[in-house]
Amino acid sequence: MKSHVSLSFLCVLAAGMAMTGSALAQNWKYRDTQGRIVISDVPPPATVQDKDILERPSAPARRAAPLPAGSASGPVTGGASAPLAPRTDPELEARRKKAGEEQELKNKAQLEKEAGLRADNCARAKTHIAALNDGQRMARTNDKGEREVLDDKGRAEEMQRARQVIASDCK
Numbered sequence: 001m002k003s004h005v006s007l008s009f010l011c012v013l014a015a016g017m018a019m020t021g022s023a024l025a026q027n028w029k030y031r032d033t034q035g036r037i038v039i040s041d042v043p044p045p046a047t048v049q050d051k052d053i054l055e056r057p058s059a060p061a062r063r064a065a066p067l068p069a070g071s072a073s074g075p076v077t078g079g080a081s082a083p084l085a086p087r088t089d090p091e092l093e094a095r096r097k098k099a100g101e102e103q104e105l106k107n108k109a110q111l112e113k114e115a116g117l118r119a120d121n122c123a124r125a126k127t128h129i130a131a132l133n134d135g136q137r138m139a140r141t142n143d144k145g146e147r148e149v150l151d152d153k154g155r156a157e158e159m160q161r162a163r164q165v166i167a168s169d170c171k
Contacts, residue, residue: 027056028041028043028053028056028057030044030048030053031048031052031054032052033048037054118170119169121169122169122170124165125165125169125170126166126170129159129162132155132158132162138150138155
């Protein structure tokens with residue numbers, strides 16, 4: 001019974017090691033000619049410069065295959081055929097592009113809305129300062145909800161608040 005358990009353990013261990021070896025062989029990571037990062041088990045095409053290769057597979061998986069018969073060029077890595085270009089889904093790319101454009105429009109609309117609010121605050125603050133300078137009788141509501149007429153100190157406080165709004169929103 002004990003040998004049966006250890007035999008099962010060895011089989012599971014060997015299967016795990018076999019799976020680990022194939023997973024480690026898939027670690028090419030490079031930036032393609034369009035600037036996108038590609039992760040593949042196939043080496044990058046010859047057009048990709050060495051500086052754009054971000055990660056290479058371990059040494060045993062990186063060995064170059066021998067020259068094919070009648071070939072005058074350098075060794076071909078990854079097998080006898082030329083490496084395939086990474087596949088991109090045009091529909092996925094179109095969706096990504098559309099989502100980016102929608103986000104830009106949303107950001108632009110938000111900035112325009114904020115600019116409109118600042119312009120409105122600026123105009124109100126300028127009108128308020130003009131009214132305070134004219135000496136008009138003004139009142140405000142205090143924390144208790146009671147109406148109080150502004151004295152000279154209250155006018156100075158209101159002028160200071162209005163100037164702060166103008167400084168921040170009138171640019």
